[in-house]
Amino acid sequence: MRIWSRLAAVVVLACDLHPGFAQGNKDEIDAHIQKAREAIAHHDLKTANDEYADALKLDPGNAEISAARGITLYALGRPAESISLLKSALAADPTSGEAETFLGLSLADLTQCKEAFPILKKKFTTQLEPKLRRLVGLSLLGCSSTTSDTDEAIDVGRQLKHLYPDDPDVLYHVAELYSALSKDTVNHLFTRHPDSFRVHELAGEALEAQNSTAQAVIEYRKALQLSPNAPHLHYRIGIILLEDKKNNQDDQALDEFKQEIKVNSGDAASEYQIGDILRTKNEWENASEHFTRALELDPVFVEAHLGLAKIDLSRHKGASAIQHLQTAIQLAPDDPRPHYSLMLAYRELGNVQQAEREMATVQDLNAKKQSEFNQSLHALLTGERKQP
Amino acid sequence: MPRGSRFLLWVGIAAVLSLAVSAVRVPAITDSKRTGPNSKVPDIGYHLTDVTTKAGLKFRNYFGGETSKKYILETTGSGVAFFDYDADGWPDIFLLNGSRLDGFLPRQDATNHLFHNNRDGTFSDVTKKAGLVLEGWGQGVCIGDIDNDGYEDLFLTYWGQNVLYHNNGNGTFTDVSQKSGVAGKSRRWGTGCAFLDFDRDGRLDLFVTNYIVFDPKTAPDPGANPYCVFLGISVNCGPRGSKGEAPILYHNNGDGTFADVSERSGVSRANERYGLGVLIGDFDNDGWPDIYIANDTTPSVLFHNNQDGTFTDIALIAGCAMDENGREQAGMGVTAGDYNCDGLLDIFKTNFSDEPPNLYRNLGRNQFTDDTFFAGTAVNRKWVGWGCGFFDPDDDGWLDIFYGNGHVYPELDRAALDITFKEPRAVLRNLRNGKFEDASALAGSAVTEPSLSRGIAFGDFDNDGDVDLIINNMNGPPSLLRTDRANGNHWIKLRLIGVKSNRSGIGARVRCTTGNHSQIDEVRSGGSYLSQNDLRLHFGLGSATRVDTLEIDWPSGSVDVLKDVPSDRILSVQEGSYPSLRNEILPRKRTKQ
Numbered sequence: 001m002r003i004w005s006r007l008a009a010v011v012v013l014a015c016d017l018h019p020g021f022a023q024g025n026k027d028e029i030d031a032h033i034q035k036a037r038e039a040i041a042h043h044d045l046k047t048a049n050d051e052y053a054d055a056l057k058l059d060p061g062n063a064e065i066s067a068a069r070g071i072t073l074y075a076l077g078r079p080a081e082s083i084s085l086l087k088s089a090l091a092a093d094p095t096s097g098e099a100e101t102f103l104g105l106s107l108a109d110l111t112q113c114k115e116a117f118p119i120l121k122k123k124f125t126t127q128l129e130p131k132l133r134r135l136v137g138l139s140l141l142g143c144s145s146t147t148s149d150t151d152e153a154i155d156v157g158r159q160l161k162h163l164y165p166d167d168p169d170v171l172y173h174v175a176e177l178y179s180a181l182s183k184d185t186v187n188h189l190f191t192r193h194p195d196s197f198r199v200h201e202l203a204g205e206a207l208e209a210q211n212s213t214a215q216a217v218i219e220y221r222k223a224l225q226l227s228p229n230a231p232h233l234h235y236r237i238g239i240i241l242l243e244d245k246k247n248n249q250d251d252q253a254l255d256e257f258k259q260e261i262k263v264n265s266g267d268a269a270s271e272y273q274i275g276d277i278l279r280t281k282n283e284w285e286n287a288s289e290h291f292t293r294a295l296e297l298d299p300v301f302v303e304a305h306l307g308l309a310k311i312d313l314s315r316h317k318g319a320s321a322i323q324h325l326q327t328a329i330q331l332a333p334d335d336p337r338p339h340y341s342l343m344l345a346y347r348e349l350g351n352v353q354q355a356e357r358e359m360a361t362v363q364d365l366n367a368k369k370q371s372e373f374n375q376s377l378h379a380l381l382t383g384e385r386k387q388p
Numbered sequence: 389m390p391r392g393s394r395f396l397l398w399v400g401i402a403a404v405l406s407l408a409v410s411a412v413r414v415p416a417i418t419d420s421k422r423t424g425p426n427s428k429v430p431d432i433g434y435h436l437t438d439v440t441t442k443a444g445l446k447f448r449n450y451f452g453g454e455t456s457k458k459y460i461l462e463t464t465g466s467g468v469a470f471f472d473y474d475a476d477g478w479p480d481i482f483l484l485n486g487s488r489l490d491g492f493l494p495r496q497d498a499t500n501h502l503f504h505n506n507r508d509g510t511f512s513d514v515t516k517k518a519g520l521v522l523e524g525w526g527q528g529v530c531i532g533d534i535d536n537d538g539y540e541d542l543f544l545t546y547w548g549q550n551v552l553y554h555n556n557g558n559g560t561f562t563d564v565s566q567k568s569g570v571a572g573k574s575r576r577w578g579t580g581c582a583f584l585d586f587d588r589d590g591r592l593d594l595f596v597t598n599y600i601v602f603d604p605k606t607a608p609d610p611g612a613n614p615y616c617v618f619l620g621i622s623v624n625c626g627p628r629g630s631k632g633e634a635p636i637l638y639h640n641n642g643d644g645t646f647a648d649v650s651e652r653s654g655v656s657r658a659n660e661r662y663g664l665g666v667l668i669g670d671f672d673n674d675g676w677p678d679i680y681i682a683n684d685t686t687p688s689v690l691f692h693n694n695q696d697g698t699f700t701d702i703a704l705i706a707g708c709a710m711d712e713n714g715r716e717q718a719g720m721g722v723t724a725g726d727y728n729c730d731g732l733l734d735i736f737k738t739n740f741s742d743e744p745p746n747l748y749r750n751l752g753r754n755q756f757t758d759d760t761f762f763a764g765t766a767v768n769r770k771w772v773g774w775g776c777g778f779f780d781p782d783d784d785g786w787l788d789i790f791y792g793n794g795h796v797y798p799e800l801d802r803a804a805l806d807i808t809f810k811e812p813r814a815v816l817r818n819l820r821n822g823k824f825e826d827a828s829a830l831a832g833s834a835v836t837e838p839s840l841s842r843g844i845a846f847g848d849f850d851n852d853g854d855v856d857l858i859i860n861n862m863n864g865p866p867s868l869l870r871t872d873r874a875n876g877n878h879w880i881k882l883r884l885i886g887v888k889s890n891r892s893g894i895g896a897r898v899r900c901t902t903g904n905h906s907q908i909d910e911v912r913s914g915g916s917y918l919s920q921n922d923l924r925l926h927f928g929l930g931s932a933t934r935v936d937t938l939e940i941d942w943p944s945g946s947v948d949v950l951k952d953v954p955s956d957r958i959l960s961v962q963e964g965s966y967p968s969l970r971n972e973i974l975p976r977k978r979t980k981q
Contacts, residue, residue: 211619211805211806212804213806214806243769244769244770244806279761280761280762282762310712314762336713336714336715337713337714337715339714340710340712340713340714341713341714343705343714344707344757347705347707347755352705355705356705359704359705362704362714363704366714366715366716377613377614377615377629380613380614381612381613
């Protein structure tokens, strides 16, 4: 966080002081202050620090010079040295807002959060310059995360995200906060309820996220042993079996989705999966019933509309397919799949012009998706947002 | 606040939980309903036996790194051909070889090899004698008699310049690449190839697919960007993100030279694709050869022959460019066959992992439907498919499917994933109702044993009336799989010799009818994955001991019809030997649509 480029503006602002100098050395002190300012303008913090140190030798009790040097030392990554200077500045002038702010930041950097927290919390709610406020907020978030007060941390994170919605540092630290909270919650669950099926459910999800699907199924089945009527577990197993084409387990997946519906009758996703498996088995009548049921449960289920359309296409009922596909397109205009099926439907009906139009749309949507990916890739590789 | 990434956090959570949950003593559930994938499959009537060693095929393919691969160049492997170079009626074998980024160790023999068929189940290496010693990044192979002298010539694609060998007819070959004008650029990545007579002038033209523009000096390293990461592992990059190269069509001038007609014919418009397998076939039964290209990561191409020297890509609207949801796939190998015996050539195409091979059923009128799931050919989503073919190993008169697999990332073996570098091959048995079932386990361990299959060619090397296979495995010895039939089914095989048509008979369509069962096939150069099948056509006849009719539609437009032909023999049919009245009363246009 103490990277000069990010801190420069903050330090320039913070060090823009007008101290009252000791009368006898005024010119000499003034010269040091001026050199320090010039050094800061040239991003030369080391020289600035030296100049402030020389000025302080001439006027040791000057609160503002102490504060300026303390801030400079903080920016140099030397918070331990800055603390004493900032404290003395505050002792001499308790109203020095900058000294207090950077004292809080320095303490937080040294993980002295107990002391830092109240300062940072107070400063974060005041009208600070936005860049400084961001810095204070990130330090405050770091400190709050070390305390047991998760509400406080979440609150700070939420405010930071609101104030700086596209800031990568803010997004990173808020993500870390949520990850840490998740981990704590998991540990809490395990410690307090080791016999709960939720432990296995969570383990299954973690394993699934790591592509260890066979292990994930074992955990989901353990969860079902403990709680046979728990929802979503059969569905998760079904999806894993369905995707594991290596072992051609569609029939087993079908059983799992059927069991899911027994314990979770309103699950449109399982109804859809049953429909799709039956469709690929050519059991169109049964498949239609399940797609229809999925749509009763969730009328905006695009894939279910698509499933019904595919059955119609298999039955050479192009006109009926078109109705479903037009609904699907209304729901998801940027999804190329319904457009592709619509192309097939128009082709079936001999409407070549419409078919070609839909095919062009599929190509446009695919190209758009590819272009977006290329832009992201370019940004990732070069740091530039747009390709030349 | 911990500074580790979210991924590591999840790993941590999983580790904690895996320790934690192991302490929870819950009895494991055994699934009594589980059955193996082939539990319902009856005896398939044949067995595939690996006879490579016994046959004396002393060859090893070298193709980039074995335990890691830095560039995509190291992943694509080489093709193979059943190739009767001496026209003695016994298919010989030609195997392409690759190279290594860092060169070869002493005694590593990285040349291509030609093996002569000794007619006793063994082969002799005649590479040097034939003048075919050549090293490099060998890719594809196709054959055709370019000068109609009775001997098949040999074309090879390379990352580098392509090579055309003229068959001298005395067991030797002459490199005529430069003289003929088909060598191409010094650094182009040629892949698939096929001879075809696209203008039906009696001389074989040449079609070549190209992959990507590749230069190791500028190619990104593994992990360099999201195109170089697979399941979280840093791997070689591409092809996505690379510049594609257009295919090339060469017209045979009839004087030993070829003219590049890519622009004029319109095939160069497919320039943003990554071409691999190429397949020639008359898909709309209009009598003119069309061209299908399996493109990696981009939509496939179907060049419809406009009958005037030009082609139009109709794959998108024809419904054979993408999957059933309009998603482009990473096509590798491709083959054609009339698996449902409706008189139309269907297409089977292998793809990258998570994209099961496509079975495009030909509906006629230049329309296809993706029947992959309906037909049950999506037996495994995780394999990366390569060489493939429709074939009839049990001679029941219905085409089955064989395809080879093998991933492109050796690094997978160092990660604890469900995906491995080597992968099994697959046999899909035709159930005669538009569906297939996985019969791999019953076909033998030569199928189920994991390997790194790439090019696959189909042909009857022992002339015993079935169809055998040769597989060029990446970084390993080849696999010669002999089909051993255990049923009493009958068969017939045809060697077609063109007179007015090209002498190889390439492009000729044969309809074989027994009772009310009709099969079709065409003599085809190239196909599968960068490979060449036996040019002879094979038809299984089931219990029929005679063929009612064999109708041969030659590219010239002439038709020969053989009637009441006894089974279980290899026939050589010269164009015009069995002229049909159809010749006089029917136009060239094929009738069934």
